[in-house]
Structures are given as structure tokens and as C-alpha cells.
Amino acid sequence: MGGVHPEENKLSTQASIEVFPLPKQVTVFLNQHLGAPATPIVEKGMAVKTGQLIAKAEAFVCANIHSPVSGVVNKIDIVKDIFGYAKPAIIIDVEGDEWVDTVDLTPTIKSEITLSKTEIVDKLKEMGIVGLGGATFPTHIKYMIPEGKKAEYLIINAVECEPYLTSDHRVMLEHAEEIMIGVSILRKALGVEKAYIGIENNKPEPIAKMREMAEKFEGIIVEPLKVKYPQGAEKQLIKAITGRSVPSGKLPIDVGCVVNNVGTAFAVYEAVQKNKPLVENIMTVTGKSLAQQHNYQVRIGISYADIVNHIGGLPDDTAKLISGGPMMGKAIVNLEAPTTKGASSLLVITDKEAERAEELDCIRCGKCMEACPMGLEPYLFSALINNDKVQEAVDNHLMDCIECGCCIFTCPANKPLLDEIRFAKGKFRQMQQKK
Amino acid sequence: MKLLNVSGSPHVHGNESIKRIMWDVNIALLPIFIVSLIFFGLDALFVSLVSVFCCLLFQWLIEKFLLKQPTTITDGSAVITGLLLAFNVPSNLPLWIVAIGAFVAIAIGKMTFGGLGKNPFNPALVGRVFLLISFPVQMTTWPKANAIFDMAGVAAATDATTGATPLALIKEAVKAGDMTVLQGLPDYWTLLVGQHGGSLGEVSAIAILIGGIYLLCRRVISWHIPVSFILTTFVFAAILHLANPAAYIAPLYHVLCGGLLLGAVFMATDMVTSPMSKSGQLVFGIGCGLLTVIIRTWGAYPEGVSFAILLMNAVTPLINKGFKPKRFAK
Numbered sequence: 128m129g130g131v132h133p134e135e136n137k138l139s140t141q142a143s144i145e146v147f148p149l150p151k152q153v154t155v156f157l158n159q160h161l162g163a164p165a166t167p168i169v170e171k172g173m174a175v176k177t178g179q180l181i182a183k184a185e186a187f188v189c190a191n192i193h194s195p196v197s198g199v200v201n202k203i204d205i206v207k208d209i210f211g212y213a214k215p216a217i218i219i220d221v222e223g224d225e226w227v228d229t230v231d232l233t234p235t236i237k238s239e240i241t242l243s244k245t246e247i248v249d250k251l252k253e254m255g256i257v258g259l260g261g262a263t264f265p266t267h268i269k270y271m272i273p274e275g276k277k278a279e280y281l282i283i284n285a286v287e288c289e290p291y292l293t294s295d296h297r298v299m300l301e302h303a304e305e306i307m308i309g310v311s312i313l314r315k316a317l318g319v320e321k322a323y324i325g326i327e328n329n330k331p332e333p334i335a336k337m338r339e340m341a342e343k344f345e346g347i348i349v350e351p352l353k354v355k356y357p358q359g360a361e362k363q364l365i366k367a368i369t370g371r372s373v374p375s376g377k378l379p380i381d382v383g384c385v386v387n388n389v390g391t392a393f394a395v396y397e398a399v400q401k402n403k404p405l406v407e408n409i410m411t412v413t414g415k416s417l418a419q420q421h422n423y424q425v426r427i428g429i430s431y432a433d434i435v436n437h438i439g440g441l442p443d444d445t446a447k448l449i450s451g452g453p454m455m456g457k458a459i460v461n462l463e464a465p466t467t468k469g470a471s472s473l474l475v476i477t478d479k480e481a482e483r484a485e486e487l488d489c490i491r492c493g494k495c496m497e498a499c500p501m502g503l504e505p506y507l508f509s510a511l512i513n514n515d516k517v518q519e520a521v522d523n524h525l526m527d528c529i530e531c532g533c534c535i536f537t538c539p540a541n542k543p544l545l546d547e548i549r550f551a552k553g554k555f556r557q558m559q560q561k562k
Numbered sequence: 563m564k565l566l567n568v569s570g571s572p573h574v575h576g577n578e579s580i581k582r583i584m585w586d587v588n589i590a591l592l593p594i595f596i597v598s599l600i601f602f603g604l605d606a607l608f609v610s611l612v613s614v615f616c617c618l619l620f621q622w623l624i625e626k627f628l629l630k631q632p633t634t635i636t637d638g639s640a641v642i643t644g645l646l647l648a649f650n651v652p653s654n655l656p657l658w659i660v661a662i663g664a665f666v667a668i669a670i671g672k673m674t675f676g677g678l679g680k681n682p683f684n685p686a687l688v689g690r691v692f693l694l695i696s697f698p699v700q701m702t703t704w705p706k707a708n709a710i711f712d713m714a715g716v717a718a719a720t721d722a723t724t725g726a727t728p729l730a731l732i733k734e735a736v737k738a739g740d741m742t743v744l745q746g747l748p749d750y751w752t753l754l755v756g757q758h759g760g761s762l763g764e765v766s767a768i769a770i771l772i773g774g775i776y777l778l779c780r781r782v783i784s785w786h787i788p789v790s791f792i793l794t795t796f797v798f799a800a801i802l803h804l805a806n807p808a809a810y811i812a813p814l815y816h817v818l819c820g821g822l823l824l825g826a827v828f829m830a831t832d833m834v835t836s837p838m839s840k841s842g843q844l845v846f847g848i849g850c851g852l853l854t855v856i857i858r859t860w861g862a863y864p865e866g867v868s869f870a871i872l873l874m875n876a877v878t879p880l881i882n883k884g885f886k887p888k889r890f891a892k
Contacts, residue, residue: 128888128890131576133572133574133576134574290574362890362891366890372890372891373891374891375889375890375891375892443564445564445566446566446567447566447567447568447569447573448566449571449573451571453571453572453573453574454571454572454573454574455571455572456571456573457571458566458567458568458569458570458571458573459566459568460568474573476573476574480573480574481567481569481573483569483575484575484579487580487678487679488676488677488678488679488680489679490580490583490678490679490833490834491679491833491834491835491836491838492583492833493833493838493839494578496838496839496887499887500890501889501890502887502888502889502890502892503887503889504838504886504887506838524889527889527890530571532571532572535572535575536572536574536575536576537576537578538578539578539579539580539582539583540580540679541575541579543570545570545571545572546569546570549570
């Protein structure tokens with residue numbers, strides 16, 4: 128149902144993962160993830176090692192934060208993030224790269240899972256693992272199944288339906304076995320036999336590689352999926368693999384599913400088998416105007432400006448920098464801001480791509496409705512919102528919108544449908560708070 | 563350093579545009595235009611040119627002098643209105659009447675409401691119905707389709723004589739109670755090709771279907787309205803015919819004669835004036851089909867497609883309220 132076919136532009140599929148050089152300084156936000164910020168347990172002037180716990184999760188929806196580098200804490204301060212919001216962060220001056228000695232840095236693959244179900248969940252919490260698909264939801268919470276609910280399916284999201292992004296693609300090619308072990312760990316934590324790995328059909332190499340590897344792991348099924356954005360949106364993925372629909376306002380677990388990103392599965396492997404906290408992630412650095420496309424293994428807290436400098440600056444025709452894919456990613460406001468656990472890419476958008484055509488009157492072609500994967504009526508929202516009828520828009524299920532952007536993408540009148548929808552959602556939340 | 567842009571996602575846009583859609587419709591209308599030239603000669607050319615030119619002119623004048631806003635005549639929608647209006651009148655209609663029709667279509671049917679996208683009724687049909695009511699004689703005096711070349715087995719009609727349309731013949735027969743009149747009806751093959759009396763664009767079923775297939779392939783229209791419209795007309799007419807073959811004509815005539823195909827493929831599917839959801843479009847098509855047969859069978863006019871579509875245009879907002887798309891997980 129619904130969906131669009133944007134140009135794929137996967138320019139960096141052939142670029143192997145490179146280790147990004149250590150910078151002079153890193154800035155680590157206390158909320159790297161969805162939920163409450165972590166509480167710092169280091170002070171200015173303290174020496175820290177790579178992988179050392181520097182901020183502790185105290186709230187329920189929160190994750191531990193570890194130092195991504197070794198060095199000295201410069202200060203704990205308020206820093207602006209990539210969107211310009213001020214947030215507390217720990218700033219560390221880098222000195223060498225000395226890891227805490229509990230981390231197993233050897234390249235040997237450890238396949239035997241020794242931890243028990245609850246030990247795995249505790250380990251995920253301890254290592255600060257969060258979802259790397261974009262929402263950065265603390266992973267251990269997903270595996271604490273609420274009473275009365277039962278998990279039947281573990282689904283691994285390797286769809287990567289956003290154009291340009293290739294970090295999942297590369298991780299699957301280069302770390303297939305580790306991913307499979309990571310998936311097995313998650314299966315054990317969940318107590319299910321089977322796990323499904325959903326990959327879009329336009330990635331034949333990763334599909335072949337993962338299938339080959341899956342033969343060694345009973346119960347892990349690689350499921351090639353139809354190429355259609357947003358195939359990797361959680362509800363759409365669950366529907367494609369299990370045929371089940373997550374109702375409005377409900378969670379995947381309500382239909383017996385737990386979904387994790389393939390990058391998260393790799394991080395789970397490293398955390399559980401190698402004792403390695405989440406201190407680095409894979410980022411695609413790509414764009415039509417860049418001479419070279421990259422997939423970098425980047426320590427968390429490196430500034431986007433460092434990345435831009437490392438690739439030799441931005442081409443003249445750069446219009447926007449995006450964190451994430453071109454469909455759902457966010458435009459970067461503050462280039463000095465650091466990367467976070469969920470950072471998946473730095474996408475350079477050219478002037479030509481960024482051009483927006485003149486907005487015209489709606490001709491009621493219905494293409495936005497056809498494209499909407501949630502079966503909503505974006506044209507109606509637009510008309511209602513422009514007449515200040517936010518409540519009526521909500522009555523027509525405005526809050527079900529997953530903000531995938533299919534409606535704007537397809538609109539022949541170039542209406543800023545999703546901008547209007549976001550505005551109205553914000554307004555509605557405000558209205559609710561006032562009540 | 564150059565300042566970068568910031569905006570909400572998505573950061574890329576597809577290649578859809580209103581211009582592309584409108585010019586696609588114009589391309590789809592080409593086969594019909596060519597057939598009208600073959601059958602009605604230079605008259606068809608003049609009527610079409612005057613109609614399109616006047617539509618563009620009136621829109622430009624209104625935008626420039628009344629609304630004082632940049633002109634939108636290049637978007638192709640006024641050309642569609644001009645062509646559809648021309649296709650809905652006889653080729654021997656005096657050109658000044660064509661100009662009046664174009665004025666009503668654009669000025670009253672479209673610009674009064676605020677231009678493209680805001681008009682509740684199909685502008686070409688507004689113009690056509692205005693002419694039909696104001697100039698009933700001229701609007702129902704049809705030249706015989708006068709083929710430049712002869713189709714095998716069809717008697718050459720070389721001189722431009724006027725004759726009744728098949729639907730007018732049927733109405734006459736039913737009124738007079740004299741079914742022998744019906745012997746003058748063309749056969750199905752003639753109706754398919756288009757060598758019979760009628761408006762410019764409604765005579766050749768094949769040309770209309772070619773245009774319709776093009777629009778389907780380009781995803782400008784979906785099958786819902788044309789199929790439900792045509793099927794409803796056929797089924798309703800078939801029921802009547804089976805009940806009393808002497809009084810009601812065979813259903814295939816209803817489908818192939820008059821403006822049904824042109825209306826179902828090109829005018830009922832007008833995005834602006836038809837429902838948004840697929841289920842709503844089916845309702846719309848069924849309504850059009852029922853009204854067409856009712857008007858043709860029991861109404862004063864021999865043809866009912868224009869009225870049927872306009873009436874259904876009027877209830878489109880209601881259909882949009884009642885027939886929503888299927889939501890996820892519902």
C-alpha cells in the first residue's frame with residue numbers, strides 16, 4: 128500500500144568501511160538517544176579511557192554513555208546539536224587511544240553465546256546499546272517484554288530503503304557472520320526460534336552474502352523485499368514480513384514483533400561477545416557532487432566539521448547537508464556539532480537537487496493519497512491546516528502520519544504537505560499540553 | 563563561506579508536475595483530433611483552433627486585467643478545456659458560438675472559482691451545456707462524418723449532408739413509437755471507427771480508447787471512473803433492453819454512441835472535479851452511468867453524458883467525505 132520510488136543513488140556501495148582518524152577533541156552529548164539524558168560520572172580534568180563509562184542511565188528510557196576516546200575531560204558544558212538545540216555534553220581532549228582492558232579488541236569471531244537471557248539484556252544496558260536505525264531507542268528496553276505480551280517474531284531491519292545510504296549495505300558485506308551471531312543473541316534474549324532479516328531486492332550482494340551465512344544459523348531467514356520506499360518503516364516492514372498490521376497508536380510488540388536494525392545487531396554482537404560498548408558507528412559520507420564516496424567507522428562525538436575537513440571541504444554547489452537519508456533525514460543547522468550514536472550519514476545535497484519548484488494550487492489528483500503508506504489524506508490535512516482546523520485534521524488521523532515524505536515527493540503542485548503536517552502535529556501537542 | 567539551506571524533509575522531489583499531467587492529457591487527445599480532421603475536414607480544424615485560442619485568450623485576459631496575477635496559460639489546462647469543448651460540439655457550429663462557449667467555460671466554469679484546481683465543475687462541460695441550452699438548433703444539427711477515404715463496405719458519403727446522431731434517431735423512434743427509424747442506425751463497426759454523425763470528438767471509439775490507454779499508462783487516470791461509468795451504462799441499458807427490446811435499444815449502442823466514451827475517459831476523470839479515493843471514484847462512475855441512461859431514456863435530451871457528469875461533479879465533495887482511502891491496519 129502506498130509508497131514511492133525515489134532515485135536510489137546508492138553511490139557508495141563499493142566503498143569499503145574505512146576507519147576515520149581520531150580528532151583532537153570529541154563532544155559527547157548526555158542524551159545520545161531517545162528519552163532522558165544520562166547523568167555524568169566524570170569531572171573536569173579526569174583522565175578517561177576509550178570505552179569507560181562516563182555517564183550513567185538513571186531513568187527508565189535512557190542509555191549508558193561511554194567515552195569514545197582516551198584522554199582528559201576538558202569540561203562539561205551546554206553545546207548546540209546539529210539542529211541548534213542546546214544540550215549538556217562532556218567534552219574530552221583526545222590523548223592516544225587506550226581502551227579499557229575489559230574490551231576484547233582481537234579480530235577473532237566469537238560465536239558461542241555464553242550469557243543467559245537476562246544477562247544479555249543487562250549487558251545491552253551496560254554497554255549503552257541503542258537502535259541504530261534512526262530513532263536511537265535504548266535496545267535493552269525492547270527485550271524487557273511487558274507482562275501480558277508475547278514476542279513471536281524477531282525482525283531485523285536491513286531494508287535501507289532511503290536513497291544514498293549504504294552503511295547497512297557495507298556492514299552486511301563486511302560483518303555478515305558477526306551480524307548473524309548478533310541476531311542469535313537477540314533471539315535468545317527474546318526467547319524466539321526464528322528471526323527474519325528484511326533486505327530490499329535492490330541489494331543482491333548483501334542478500335547473497337547474508338543468505339550464504341544464514342545457512343550456518345538455523346532459524347535465521349533472509350527475506351528479500353519489494354523495492355519501494357518506505358519499505359523499511361517499522362510498520363510497513365512488519366506487514367511485509369509477517370502480514371500483521373500494527374494498529375494506530377500501538378507498538379510492534381502488540382502484534383508479537385520486535386524490530387531491530389541490522390547495524391544494531393552488529394553492535395549487539397560486539398557488546399555481548401567482545402564486551403565493547405557503543406562508542407563508534409558506521410557513517411556513509413556521500414553526495415552526487417563528491418569526487419569520492421565513503422563509508423566511515425566513526426567514533427561518536429567527532430564534529431561534522433571534522434568530517435567535512437577530512438573529505439577536503441564542500442563542493443561549491445552544495446545546498447544542504449543532511450544527517451540521514453534524503454527522504455527522512457534532517458538538514459544540518461550547526462556543522463560544529465558532534466555526531467551521536469544514531470548518526471548514519473553525512474549527505475551532501477547539491478543546489479540542483481535542493482531546488483523546490485513553485486507551489487501551485489492543489490488539483491486534487493489524489494497522488495498524495497495513493498503514495499501515503501498509512502492510507503491518510505495529505506491533501507485534506509493541508510486544506511484543514513491552512514484553515515486553522517488542526518483538531519479536524521487530527522480527527523482524520525493526522526497523528527498516524529509517519530513523516531516518510533512520500534506525499535511531498537509525489538505532489539505535482541509542489542505543496543509542502545509534510546511541512547504543514549509537522550506544524551499541525553506540533554500545534555496539536557501544544558493544545559494537549561495546555562489541557 | 564556560502565550559507566547552506568535548512569528545510570524539512572524530504573530533500574528530493576519526484577518528477578511529477580501539473581504541467582506534465584496537463585500536457586499528457588493533451589497528447590492523449592491527439593488521436594481524437596486527427597480522426598476529427600479525417601472525418602470532418604477543415605471545419606473540425608477551425609472549430610478546434612477557435613476554441614483553444616479563445617480559451618487561452620480569455621484566461622490570459624482575466625489573469626492579466628481582472629486578477630492581476632502572472633498568467634498560467636502555459637500549464638496546458640486551458641488547452642485541454644479548449645480541445646474538449648471543441649470535441650463536444652458539431653463541426654458545423656458557427657465559430658462565434660464556439661467563442662461564446664469558450665468564454666463560458668473559462669470565465670464562468672473556471673476562473674470565477676479561482677482557476678485551476680478550484681473549479682467544482684468540469685469547465686468544458688459547463689461551456690458545452692451552456693451552448694446546448696442557448697443554441698439548441700445549432701448544437702444539434704450534425705454533419706455526417708465525411709470520410710476523406712472510404713472504409714470498405716461503407717457507402718461513400720462524399721457531400722456534407724446533415725443528419726441525426728444515432729442517439730437522436732433512437733429518441734425519435736421511441737417518441738414516435740416507430741421502430742423502423744432505427745434501420746438508419748450505423749452498425750457497430752462504423753461506430754467504432756467513427757463514420758457517423760456526432761460531435762467532433764465523440765465519433766470514433768477507437769481514437770478515444772487509444773488516448774485512454776495512454777493516460778492509463780502514464781498514470782494520469784486510473785481505471786476506476788471509466789470502467790465503472792461504462793459498465794454501469796452497459797448493465798443498466800442491458801437490463802432495460804432485456805425487459806423490453808422493442809422500447810429500449812441494445813446496450814452496446816449506449817456505450818458506443820454519443821459522448822459516453824469521450825465523457826468516461828476524458829471528462830469524468832478530470833482530477834479537479836472527480837473524487838479522490840478509488841472507492842469514491844467507483845461511486846462517481848456508477849452515478850454517472852445511471853444518470854446517463856436515465857436522461858437518455860426518459861429525459862428530454864437524446865444525450866445525457868454532460869448532464870450526468872456535471873451532476874456528479876456537484877456531489878463530489880460529499881463523496882470525498884463519505885468514501886475515504888483504506889487506512890493502514892484498518
